[in-house]
Amino acid sequence: MSATFTDHQAALRDEVKKLLTDGSIKGFIGYARGRDSYHPVPAIVTRPDQVDGLILDQFSIFGLTKYLLDYIFEDGKMGIVVKGCDALGLGRLINDHRVDRNKVHVVGLPCAGVLNGEKVAKLGLGKVQRVTDKGSAFLVEGDKGSKELPKTEYLWDKCLWCENHNPAGADTLLGSEVENVAMKPRDFSDITALEKMPSAERAAFWTRQFSRCIRCYACRNVCPACNCRECVFDIADPRWVGNTVKLSEQQMFHFTRAFHVAGRCVDCGECERVCPMEIPLMKLQRKLQKDVIELFGNPKPFVPSEVEVLGQFRVTEDPEEFM
Amino acid sequence: MSVNEKAAPAAGPATNPTTATPAPEGWEPKIIGFACNWCTYAGADLAGTSRIQYPPNIRVIRVPCSGRINPQFVVRAFQRGADGVLVAGCHPGDCHYSTGNYFARRRYLLAKRFIEYLGVEPERLQVRWISGSEGQKFADTVRELTEKLRALGPQRRLRETL
Incomplete structure (x- = not known):
């Protein structure tokens, strides 16, 4: 049982507000609310007053690292929030010499698995109020009902065999590291x-x-x-x-x-x-x-x-x- | 099964370019052979000067090194009507540029399996190390490949379509 992404939302906003205000980053790549509770979208904020639009919830699947390529020729640092899987992608961009690690402020998000918004949206739970980690399941409470969703059924496939729950080499880590074990072995x-x-x-x-x-x-x-x-x-x-x-x-x-x-x-x-x-x-x-x-x-x-x-x-x- | 999946045409002889159809009258397999300048091309040359007979089905393209042979070349050859492709270069250890064929070896270990995985018959892509003194091996490889392709018939799975 670990903290959910939503538990880190306030900490993320505080961190981004601080970084933007003291000028250590010129923008931050994160998530904002999409068309419903199940589909957050990528969002880039550049001013402290925009920070309250940033969200974190258990459906934040989108890998954001590729947006860093839009800023490689500009001065200044960009901030980005990465899960374990995204940290591998960031490592890829850095090793390929496409992104300069010194120009990125990495906010790491320890992750116990991301819920598949496509699947959960079909359950008709309405607007999501709260998601709680129950160990082998996530309890999703919506305004039209709540349901306990087993992780093996409702997480994205890649989360099941994920061995990188904690993003390596982050500048700031949200919360504490989660247990780093794959739910099942990689299966070919x-x-x-x-x-x-x-x-x-x-x-x-x-x-x-x-x-x-x-x-x-x-x-x-x-x-x-x-x-x-x-x-x-x-x-x-x-x-x-x-x-x-x-x-x-x-x-x-x-x-x-x-x-x-x-x-x-x-x-x-x-x-x-x-x-x-x-x-x-x-x-x-x-x-x-x-x-x-x-x-x-x-x-x-x-x-x-x-x-x-x-x-x-x-x-x-x-x-x-x-x- | 998704909506998109349902919308796709069902697999069947009518819509499927991958279905085997009999070879047209007088059909001869066409082979594109990528040969490295330093070994295989010299080997092919030796086959010629030694008067070793081999099927005229192969069209040799000379490249500087087996490391030059991009797997996309192979796919492109199949698209443009090749029935088989031979990728050939110096034996490991003999590369004119020291290491080109070692990289090629890794690349083609993967690419050969991958092309098969996409549904091309494994016999259609041959990778061989043929040195400058192996004129006979060059001739044998081409003959063997031609016979296999004759049995398989024309390659249609990656062939250019409208």
């Missing part, structure tokens, strides 16, 4: 099932997924690992990399996007969450994770390191299949 059984499918069926499966893609690039824009200054798919005349909306080029896009972050993906699951067409993008990322773990003996490829898996090699230990 859905990937294995796809691998076992006959290749024609698998091709049909992916055709069904990729043919829905509308090339909105939300998956790319939200991804902390997909952080090139100029993306190959944004070039006006990309020559041999097509960027029109047809199946073969959707396949090329998804192959490229997934492979460009192979061994660098931090497993935050944001690509899949933001996809308006509900393409199971993490099934691509997790296949690559699984292979990296198996092939290169790197048990945690999603934790950013200085040199990533495809930027290094081992002469004798790497598998040899191409003789």
Whole structure:
């Protein structure tokens, strides 16, 4: 039983107000209320009088780190609130030399799991008044009713196998660290099932997924690992990399996007969450994770390191299949 | 199952470009071979000067190093009508640039599995280390790949569509 995000809301506001007033940051990236209690949205405040618009609640899933790229050429520090998973994304941006750690004030938010707002919204509990952590469940009290929601059913998938509940290296930590144990082991059984499918069926499966893609690039824009200054798919005349909306080029896009972050993906699951067409993008990322773990003996490829898996090699230990 | 999922066309022969259709009359497999300048290209050259016969189905593209062969090249080759792709370079330890093929090895260990995962038959992408003295190995690799592709038929799963 740990404090919920809402318990930290007042502390967050105080901290941001202090930082903005004494001029140590010029803006803060956090959350504000969205269309209902279940869908908080990213918000950026720059003045102390805006701070009361910042909220924290148990539905704050959105990874905010990618917004830091909007400020890399400006002077001054930005503040940001990060959960454990977002801290990995921030680590990714820092290790890729895209964000200067000295220009970020990191407010860490220890996290016992984020409730899936999409699922909870369907329960008809109305406007949420209070969320309490009951250990294995969250008690959500709304104005139209309250319900105890088991964590294994109502958290986002990634929270279940999360091993990074506490953001590492934060400048300010809200509250105290929570118990850092995964609720269940990382599970690749859905990937294995796809691998076992006959290749024609698998091709049909992916055709069904990729043919829905509308090339909105939300998956790319939200991804902390997909952080090139100029993306190959944004070039006006990309020559041999097509960027029109047809199946073969959707396949090329998804192959490229997934492979460009192979061994660098931090497993935050944001690509899949933001996809308006509900393409199971993490099934691509997790296949690559699984292979990296198996092939290169790197048990945690999603934790950013200085040199990533495809930027290094081992002469004798790497598998040899191409003789 | 989401709303979007339901809206998607159901998998079936009528709407699905991945379904096998018989090869047209007189069809010959088309292979794109990416060969590193220092070993495999020299190996292919040796096959030629030694008068070793190999199927003319391969079109060799010379690249400086196997480390130059972006996996996107492979996907692009499949899109533009290749039935099979051969990626070939110097044996580990022999790279002209010391380490290019070690990076390529890691990259293709992942990429080969990933391309298969997307539904391309595993036989269609071959990665081989072929040195400048292995003219016979080059010829054998091309022959073996051509035979496999002939059995598989035309590649349609990543082929460019409208």
